[in-house]
Amino acid sequence: MPNLPEDSIDSALFQENERTSSVGQPKEVVSVGELHLRAGGYLPDVEVAYESWGTLNSDASNAILICHALSGDSHAIGWWDRLVGPGKAIDTEKYFVVCSNALGGCQGTTGPASSAEDGRPYGSRFPVVQVEDMVEIQARLADHLGIGRWLCVAGGSMGGMQALCWAVQYPNRVAGVWATASCAAHSAMQIGFNEVGRQAIQRDPEWKGGDYYDGPGPVNGLSVARMAGHLSYLSDQSFTMKFGRRLQDGDEFRFDNGIEFAIESYLNYQGDKFTNRFDANSYLLLTRAIDYFSLKSLESAKCKFLFTSFDSDWIYPSHQIEQLHAMAQEAGKQSEWHEIASPMGHDSFLLDDQRQAEIVKAWLLRF
Amino acid sequence: MPNLPEDSIDSALFQENERTSSVGQPKEVVSVGELHLRAGGYLPDVEVAYESWGTLNSDASNAILICHALSGDSHAIGWWDRLVGPGKAIDTEKYFVVCSNALGGCQGTTGPASSAEDGRPYGSRFPVVQVEDMVEIQARLADHLGIGRWLCVAGGSMGGMQALCWAVQYPNRVAGVWATASCAAHSAMQIGFNEVGRQAIQRDPEWKGGDYYDGPGPVNGLSVARMAGHLSYLSDQSFTMKFGRRLQDGDEFRFDNGIEFAIESYLNYQGDKFTNRFDANSYLLLTRAIDYFSLKSLESAKCKFLFTSFDSDWIYPSHQIEQLHAMAQEAGKQSEWHEIASPMGHDSFLLDDQRQAEIVKAWLLRF
Numbered sequence: 001m002p003n004l005p006e007d008s009i010d011s012a013l014f015q016e017n018e019r020t021s022s023v024g025q026p027k028e029v030v031s032v033g034e035l036h037l038r039a040g041g042y043l044p045d046v047e048v049a050y051e052s053w054g055t056l057n058s059d060a061s062n063a064i065l066i067c068h069a070l071s072g073d074s075h076a077i078g079w080w081d082r083l084v085g086p087g088k089a090i091d092t093e094k095y096f097v098v099c100s101n102a103l104g105g106c107q108g109t110t111g112p113a114s115s116a117e118d119g120r121p122y123g124s125r126f127p128v129v130q131v132e133d134m135v136e137i138q139a140r141l142a143d144h145l146g147i148g149r150w151l152c153v154a155g156g157s158m159g160g161m162q163a164l165c166w167a168v169q170y171p172n173r174v175a176g177v178w179a180t181a182s183c184a185a186h187s188a189m190q191i192g193f194n195e196v197g198r199q200a201i202q203r204d205p206e207w208k209g210g211d212y213y214d215g216p217g218p219v220n221g222l223s224v225a226r227m228a229g230h231l232s233y234l235s236d237q238s239f240t241m242k243f244g245r246r247l248q249d250g251d252e253f254r255f256d257n258g259i260e261f262a263i264e265s266y267l268n269y270q271g272d273k274f275t276n277r278f279d280a281n282s283y284l285l286l287t288r289a290i291d292y293f294s295l296k297s298l299e300s301a302k303c304k305f306l307f308t309s310f311d312s313d314w315i316y317p318s319h320q321i322e323q324l325h326a327m328a329q330e331a332g333k334q335s336e337w338h339e340i341a342s343p344m345g346h347d348s349f350l351l352d353d354q355r356q357a358e359i360v361k362a363w364l365l366r367f
Numbered sequence: 368m369p370n371l372p373e374d375s376i377d378s379a380l381f382q383e384n385e386r387t388s389s390v391g392q393p394k395e396v397v398s399v400g401e402l403h404l405r406a407g408g409y410l411p412d413v414e415v416a417y418e419s420w421g422t423l424n425s426d427a428s429n430a431i432l433i434c435h436a437l438s439g440d441s442h443a444i445g446w447w448d449r450l451v452g453p454g455k456a457i458d459t460e461k462y463f464v465v466c467s468n469a470l471g472g473c474q475g476t477t478g479p480a481s482s483a484e485d486g487r488p489y490g491s492r493f494p495v496v497q498v499e500d501m502v503e504i505q506a507r508l509a510d511h512l513g514i515g516r517w518l519c520v521a522g523g524s525m526g527g528m529q530a531l532c533w534a535v536q537y538p539n540r541v542a543g544v545w546a547t548a549s550c551a552a553h554s555a556m557q558i559g560f561n562e563v564g565r566q567a568i569q570r571d572p573e574w575k576g577g578d579y580y581d582g583p584g585p586v587n588g589l590s591v592a593r594m595a596g597h598l599s600y601l602s603d604q605s606f607t608m609k610f611g612r613r614l615q616d617g618d619e620f621r622f623d624n625g626i627e628f629a630i631e632s633y634l635n636y637q638g639d640k641f642t643n644r645f646d647a648n649s650y651l652l653l654t655r656a657i658d659y660f661s662l663k664s665l666e667s668a669k670c671k672f673l674f675t676s677f678d679s680d681w682i683y684p685s686h687q688i689e690q691l692h693a694m695a696q697e698a699g700k701q702s703e704w705h706e707i708a709s710p711m712g713h714d715s716f717l718l719d720d721q722r723q724a725e726i727v728k729a730w731l732l733r734f
Contacts, residue, residue, distance in 0.1 A: 059523070186612070187611070187612075188610035188628070200567060203591060228563050231556065232566055234556075242555070244554075245555065245558075247550060261560070263555040263559050264562040268562075291627070292620060
């Protein structure tokens, strides 16, 4: 079992933009022009928010792109600071590390809460986004940064899907792809969990069809969506370790139809906190993007692959990563897959700074 | 793998009171008097709805009580007709089988939607119910029926908790207890799933603090609660078997921000259908009752125990039943535990008419 601080699961997917000190540049926003989206929509001007750490070398051969998960942002040293930073597995003293907020998100890159040409938020007018669109925008960011080919594109969960998409969409622009706690395509159960969250939002009367920016917005729906998501990111064992049946206040039940257990308080707190930093329309858009994603083959890829999965991850179960490894091998690509023992469920990819970090560090050194 | 019809998972926990033909009596409602509840509340008159099948023998020694799960009702031949009926494992030609709607429910037994003395629904005035209160009401029903001692009290999930409660609350009134897909006490994750459902209901503005009976009520919240619950009752494998990534309409994505996948349509359908037959306040009350439940010991029991669990049940994992079996053994009771292979998750206890049925039938024959 990894050596985890008591409050580690609070600091993972669920953190409140805690800005740790880093050697990087402050968040920048760059315009990358118009975009015709694959599902048929159009955006006249896309802005991308990104951060970077370290120094790009003279032949631009040391660049690593990190792709964030559903609720993440460009601040990889923050949500992934166990793996990314000076002296870490993704060593910012050695590599030039870039992380951008995904298209459709709400942390600086153009998304549903951004202003359209009429000055009002897109809201319901924002087009359907697919992972392929996110990656196209990242490629334009790479052009802007003078990076012809990434040494590595890496990510977990939704970030892993983006990394895999890079391998087949821009095969000449990436030397290695690392996907962790991810999959080639969502299963019915994964889609189902996303749909519960979407319905919680869309059935909130404050959602107003997506045009809620002059009101409070669907904060209750988004909070419930986050609570359901949160349950899927951890594991029976990790919840028991952290909460068990501990009561929130005192030693006896209050029987007042309110919060009794610490886990109830925790979920409500995490759900409500999430609404301060995340846009409900982005939640709808990004969950749909990852439900749409379906990688059929890695034939066209020209990179090598690293896959990691976690034995207690039941929402992105290990057999999905095993399948990706098999796809890579069938396509004749260099690939390795490591299943890592960890009690922390899906969140393990954010928390495991031991085995996962060793594997990634060693893999990068073999380039 | 059990031999399951294609639509079996529709017919399990989620069915719409499908009344199959049976040899039983129609649903009856009996008054069992006032009740001082353990959490401090008071009900001046409790009515219990029950159904029965078969014939009570002259010394009342062939009576079996079946306790239903969260969303069930008294119609055991219906939600459990794979196991209960003429010639089935719980053979209504041999046993006198009784099933009552739980206290706090909404299918005939006094619950939050029932009329209080002022003629208005209890709503927010309904007292907190615990599993022990449910069992006290069942004991009064047994008195009414002339049953001094049940040959067996049986149930799955919440029904299993009631059966276990019988063993220690009325040790002289039960000869055997069979609990399936149940536990001694909810884990943090089980409480967490219930809390997501409760918040979906309570954050729906139509919940109105519980006094919604003159309006539409929190149908959206209850529907989302049911969708989340539904996800927890099945398994990754069963969802993949039934739905996979099949689209709801046609062969191509529509990209219209609506339903795309069959699993999405199914969950919404099941959630919405549930609101036609279930009361949101009962959902809150009963989920709290099972979160409160905590069986500390089986020392005081005088019955023998049968425990069954299912390897794909991740919300009531097998290790919880294993723990109950260990508790029974530590208390020196006759106990057996069978873990059954089934892909259907928690719902297996409603669906497995092969291995589970064989085990129960054989166990009952050894009385």
